[in-house]
Amino acid sequence: xxxxxxxxxxxxxxxxxLTDAAKYDVSCTSSGSRRSGDGTGIGNTVKAGxxxxxxxxxxxxxxxxxxxxxxxxxxxxxxxxxxSNDVARASFTPEEVCRLTxxxxxRNYIEGLFLSSGIWQDPTxxxxxxxxxxxxxxxxxxxxxxxxxxxxxxxxxxxxxLTGFLVDRMSVNLELPTAEGLSxxxxxxxxxxxxxxxxxxxxxxxxxxxxxxLYRHAPSFxxxxxxxxxxxxxxxxxxxxxxxxxxxxxxxxxLKRVFYSAFVRVNEDRELPALxxxxxxxxxxxxxxxxWLLRFYGFSADELLSEERPDFNLLLDPKADWAIRHLExxxxxxxxxxYERLLRVPGIGVKSARRIIQSRRSCAxxxxxxxxxxxxxxxxxxxxTCSGKMLYPVRMQEDYLARQLIDSRERLPxxxxxxxxxxxxxxxxxxxxxxRQNFVRQAWT
Amino acid sequence: xxxTILNCQDSAEGILTAVYRAYEWKLPRDRxxxxxxxxDLCLFASCRDVETRPDLxxxxxxxxxxxxxxxxxxxxxxxxAACDERxxxxxxxxxxxxxxxxxxxxxxxxxxEEWIRIVFExxxxxxNEYHRQQEFLRFRQAQEGYLxxxxxxxxxxxxxxxxxxxxxxxxxxxVIVDSLRGIAGVHPAGRPWVLLRLNEEEKGRMAGAAGHxxxxxAEAAELFRCFCRTVSIRERENPGLQRQHLPLRFRGTMTExxxxx
Ligand code: SF4
Numbered sequence: 001x002x003x004x005x006x007x008x009x010x011x012x013x014x015x016x017x018l019t020d021a022a023k024y025d026v027s028c029t030s031s032g033s034r035r036s037g038d039g040t041g042i043g044n045t046v047k048a049g050x051x052x053x054x055x056x057x058x059x060x061x062x063x064x065x066x067x068x069x070x071x072x073x074x075x076x077x078x079x080x081x082x083x084s085n086d087v088a089r090a091s092f093t094p095e096e097v098c099r100l101t102x103x104x105x106x107r108n109y110i111e112g113l114f115l116s117s118g119i120w121q122d123p124t125x126x127x128x129x130x131x132x133x134x135x136x137x138x139x140x141x142x143x144x145x146x147x148x149x150x151x152x153x154x155x156x157x158x159x160x161x162l163t164g165f166l167v168d169r170m171s172v173n174l175e176l177p178t179a180e181g182l183s184x185x186x187x188x189x190x191x192x193x194x195x196x197x198x199x200x201x202x203x204x205x206x207x208x209x210x211x212x213x214l215y216r217h218a219p220s221f222x223x224x225x226x227x228x229x230x231x232x233x234x235x236x237x238x239x240x241x242x243x244x245x246x247x248x249x250x251x252x253x254x255l256k257r258v259f260y261s262a263f264v265r266v267n268e269d270r271e272l273p274a275l276x277x278x279x280x281x282x283x284x285x286x287x288x289x290x291x292w293l294l295r296f297y298g299f300s301a302d303e304l305l306s307e308e309r310p311d312f313n314l315l316l317d318p319k320a321d322w323a324i325r326h327l328e329x330x331x332x333x334x335x336x337x338x339y340e341r342l343l344r345v346p347g348i349g350v351k352s353a354r355r356i357i358q359s360r361r362s363c364a365x366x367x368x369x370x371x372x373x374x375x376x377x378x379x380x381x382x383x384x385t386c387s388g389k390m391l392y393p394v395r396m397q398e399d400y401l402a403r404q405l406i407d408s409r410e411r412l413p414x415x416x417x418x419x420x421x422x423x424x425x426x427x428x429x430x431x432x433x434x435x436r437q438n439f440v441r442q443a444w445t
Numbered sequence: 446x447x448x449t450i451l452n453c454q455d456s457a458e459g460i461l462t463a464v465y466r467a468y469e470w471k472l473p474r475d476r477x478x479x480x481x482x483x484x485d486l487c488l489f490a491s492c493r494d495v496e497t498r499p500d501l502x503x504x505x506x507x508x509x510x511x512x513x514x515x516x517x518x519x520x521x522x523x524x525x526a527a528c529d530e531r532x533x534x535x536x537x538x539x540x541x542x543x544x545x546x547x548x549x550x551x552x553x554x555x556x557x558e559e560w561i562r563i564v565f566e567x568x569x570x571x572x573n574e575y576h577r578q579q580e581f582l583r584f585r586q587a588q589e590g591y592l593x594x595x596x597x598x599x600x601x602x603x604x605x606x607x608x609x610x611x612x613x614x615x616x617x618x619x620v621i622v623d624s625l626r627g628i629a630g631v632h633p634a635g636r637p638w639v640l641l642r643l644n645e646e647e648k649g650r651m652a653g654a655a656g657h658x659x660x661x662x663a664e665a666a667e668l669f670r671c672f673c674r675t676v677s678i679r680e681r682e683n684p685g686l687q688r689q690h691l692p693l694r695f696r697g698t699m700t701e702x703x704x705x706x
Contacts, residue, residue, distance in 0.1 A: 041615075042615075051580055056682050058681070064672070106584065107586075107592070107665060362558075369557060372562055
């Protein structure tokens with residue numbers, strides 16, 4: 001294999017520049033598509049997706065996540081690639097992207113390609129280059145693995161449509177939760193130009209599903225669905241606003257995933273908040289947990305937050321937080337409760353709820369059974385009974401339970417905040433939460 | 446009555462043959478154990494060696510599929526690949542419970558029963574290891590052009606990995622070597638895969654293959670290392686989290702963790 005294709009810049013240098021420029025996009029999943037190999041090409045996809053490595057920041061590496069170019073005519077304030085920045089620029093040829101993808105794939109480094117791009121000349125030209133690249137990868141290299149591309153807002157819908165038939169997932173980044181935030185930090189972008197391709201992709205997916213149902217061999221359009229990303233903490237929105245936006249994206253645009261990206265300050269700009277404590281990782285983590293509750297646990301944004309209580313308690317996961325504020329709904333009898341009610345118990349997840357329903361058909365379950373099934377009794381014990389009995393007699397009282405559930409060993413996706421966890425008593429906690437949120441907001445104003 | 450120990454080969458076929466014999470010989474199932482490892486002196490039990498018979502094993506697997514469905518067959522297959530002394534006995538008792546008709550719903554989810562719970566737990570362990578290997582296994586390209594992967598899986602998962610990789614890489618010649626068990630899955634381009642038990646000489650040859658990679662291999666590896674290094678966000682760095690997802694035991698065979706140079 002020839003890696004250098006008569007270029008001025010060595011491929012490895014390009015790869016470095018264009019990986020560095022792509023890394024702030026958080027999505028890297030390869031899930032949602034099931035396609036088996038065809039016996040002669042290369043690649044397949046599995047429904048749940050596969051992670052292949054984890055980088056030093058603990059994030060999963062599943063796809064070759066690169067930009068086609070980091071040239072950009074726009075000037076989004078939060079982005080390293082903005083045209084007013086003086087950074088090294090590079091562009092891949094479609095051929096180079098294909099070779100990298102194939103050579104990485106056959107060694108089992110990756111599940112496929114995640115291709116995004118700065119705005120090169122204009123949106124339609126950029127989308128056209130993305131299209132040419134994935135067309136080559138699918139048709140010339142016969143690649144059947146996972147492909148995720150960005151749909152470029154403002155590009156000719158026809159190019160977006162053609163690309164949609166070649167890829168598994170498409171995403172258009174919402175970037176910021178509100179239109180005001182967008183106009184402040186991304187002056188070249190507009191809510192409308194972002195939502196237009198999102199709607200187009202949604203409609204494309206629906207009609208393609210109908211066609212596939214009719215004609216089995218009709219080409220499928222974006223089979224793994226579309227996703228989007230919001231930057232958290234660059235603008236002053238509350239969690240409640242963010243989660244409500246996510247909820248309506250799921251409901252109205254039928255999105256597969258909404259990703260939250262804790263703001264990392266890469267540019268000096270007075271429009272950007274200072275965030276001396278680093279990116280708001282704990283907040284991002286709580287949003288992901290809440291997002292999970294929306295998608296799989298039947299919760300709505302209004303149940304979790306409100307105008308009066310617009311931000312998550314940073315010390316408790318959103319489900320435990322909800323449970324201790326709704327003690328009237330507990331305890332739940334494990335041997336009788338419906339699946340939906342079991343799901344609302346802290347410490348019981350989707351899998352364990354299903355297992356409970358299955359197993360209790362053949363015998364009455366006790367705590368010992370539950371433990372062996374993988375239910376986290378440390379959390380669940382306060383909220384359940386087995387044949388009418390609790391594990392230990394407990395006080396069903398909000399403050400007491402909150403103290404039990406604040407978990408100093410909670411596995412957070414980062415370490416910095418853990419010390420604070422252990423040091424705080426519950427009463428300080430509330431203040432801490434307030435402080436922290438105010439702090440974020442002050443930093444911004 | 447006395448305990449009986451059926452001593453069989455450590456493979457799905459071996460275990461299923463023993464299950465067949467337990468019924469054929471009309472041994473009371475609650476007093477039979479199936480052992481796949483070396484058996485120590487049986488003082489208080491009678492020991493019988495069971496020779497593997499693929500045809501009998503197939504009869505049992507057909508019965509399992511017919512009576513309990515494909516899902517249960519899959520669960521039992523995973524359990525039989527576990528590195529655990531209890532697996533043979535657990536599979537036998539689970540089948541016996543299934544035939545008794547006492548378990549409603551999917552047999553392998555009747556977790557109220559101790560032996561079914563063991564099957565479940567073993568199956569989960571093997572599935573985890575299988576997923577981990579799907580993630581972290583790395584192929585390298587030998588000078589001759591074929592791809593090889595050296596693995597050290599906790600459970601015996603090569604037979605599960607082969608269909609997965611054959612489907613993705615149908616036109617590649619590749620080998621997956623389980624260095625701990627001396628087993629290799631071999632896939633010739635465009636043809637069905639086979640599983641081999643390696644003899645000493647072959648084991649040595651496969652272990653040495655790591656030293657004979659191509660120039661292209663070095664370049665691809667360097668590119669991937671560059672990618673992994675660069676994609677990490679400095680402000681979020683967190684080696685603890687990285688280790689939680691990607692335990693150190695896998696890193697020895699992973700290209701991106703090769704020592705530099
Ligand atoms: S459009 Fe904005 S976010 Fe995208 S690369 Fe250009 S400057 Fe960055």
